[in-house]
Amino acid sequence: MGRADVLRTIRDAEADAKATLEKAEKDASNLVAKARADASETVSKGRQNSDAEAASILDKSRADAEKQATSVSSDGDSALANVHDSGEKNRDKAIDLVLSNFRQS
16 A cells, blocks of 8 residues: 555545544534523423413402402391391381380470
């Protein structure tokens, strides 16, 4: 093997090594880009899931609050009706008492 053959073999090996290095750098860059895209997608899906869960919790809380408000309102209406009925029952006695006290004065 002559000197020219040795130099050509060395140049070919260097070219192959350079091509292999460039391919490895390109592959590494593609892997990093894919990992970033996957991470971004994961974060996006996580946000969507948490937003949906938060909306569900809010809807449930609103429904519970409305149910409690209806119950409290119903209790208040019942108490108001009782006060009104009691007032109706005692109205004649109250009128008689006021008139009696007024006449005695």
